[in-house]
Amino acid sequence: AQSVTQLGSHVSVSEGALVLLRCNYSSSVPPYLFWYVQYPNQGLQLLLKYTSAATLVKGINGFEAEFKKSETSFHLTKPSAHMSDAAEYFCALGTASKLTFGTGTRLQVTL
Amino acid sequence: EAGVAQSPRYKIIEKRQSVAFWCNPISGHATLYWYQQILGQGPKLLIQFQNNGVVDDSQLPKDRFSAERLKGVDSTLKIQPAKLEDSAVYLCASSHGQVNTEAFFGQGTRLTVV
Numbered sequence: 001a002q003s004v005t006q007l008g009s010h011v012s013v014s015e016g017a018l019v020l021l022r023c024n025y026s027s028s029v030p031p032y033l034f035w036y037v038q039y040p041n042q043g044l045q046l047l048l049k050y051t052s053a054a055t056l057v058k059g060i061n062g063f064e065a066e067f068k069k070s071e072t073s074f075h076l077t078k079p080s081a082h083m084s085d086a087a088e089y090f091c092a093l094g095t096a097s098k099l100t101f102g103t104g105t106r107l108q109v110t111l
Numbered sequence: 112e113a114g115v116a117q118s119p120r121y122k123i124i125e126k127r128q129s130v131a132f133w134c135n136p137i138s139g140h141a142t143l144y145w146y147q148q149i150l151g152q153g154p155k156l157l158i159q160f161q162n163n164g165v166v167d168d169s170q171l172p173k174d175r176f177s178a179e180r181l182k183g184v185d186s187t188l189k190i191q192p193a194k195l196e197d198s199a200v201y202l203c204a205s206s207h208g209q210v211n212t213e214a215f216f217g218q219g220t221r222l223t224v225v
Contacts, residue, residue: 098166
């Protein structure tokens with residue numbers, strides 16, 4: 001069975017600090033992995049995606065994620081948090097055109 | 112290109128009433144998804160269409176939920192009768208259909224059942 005686990009339902013960082021949101025997956029086939037962001041009362045917007053071309057993936061708004069097969073992880077990072085990064089972040093696993101989401105991590109950015 | 116359109120944005124109904132949501136995917140997208148997102152949780156797939164055929168409806172509560180995608184374009188999701196636990200945001204998404212392509216989401220319909 002395919003599944004996604006996001007560690008930490010809430011993460012709080014100071015503005016300018018490193019952002020690290022964790023995602024682990026389980027898949028019996030080579031996975032495609034995505035990070036989506038959701039702002040209040042909005043739909044989900046794609047931040048970045050891993051499709052086996054490169055293990056380090058760069059996305060929008062300064063975010064990046066590294067695919068580590070040995071750790072079955074796809075953690076999302078950003079070197080310096082900005083107030084506008086406050087949102088809900090979802091990791092998703094794509095297999096056979098089916099998209100399975102994690103439970104989400106709410107990022108809070110404080111001054 | 113135009114995004115995924117959903118209507119209505121908000122809906123409040125009493126339990127046991129019926130409700131319908133509409134979705135217009137991005138032009139040319141073969142795959143259409145309906146997700147249910149309960150407050151504080153990740154989106155849960157209710158049903159997935161490939162063109163006008165159902166690919167996966169294993170998590171759709173078929174005793175009260177139904178969905179159709181006529182002519183492989185627009186889709187409607189219906190709940191009849193609604194229960195309190197159906198209060199959630201219903202998200203529609205579409206994609207080209209290949210596993211490595213992203214899904215584009217609409218803004219969702221927030222349903223409150225009272």
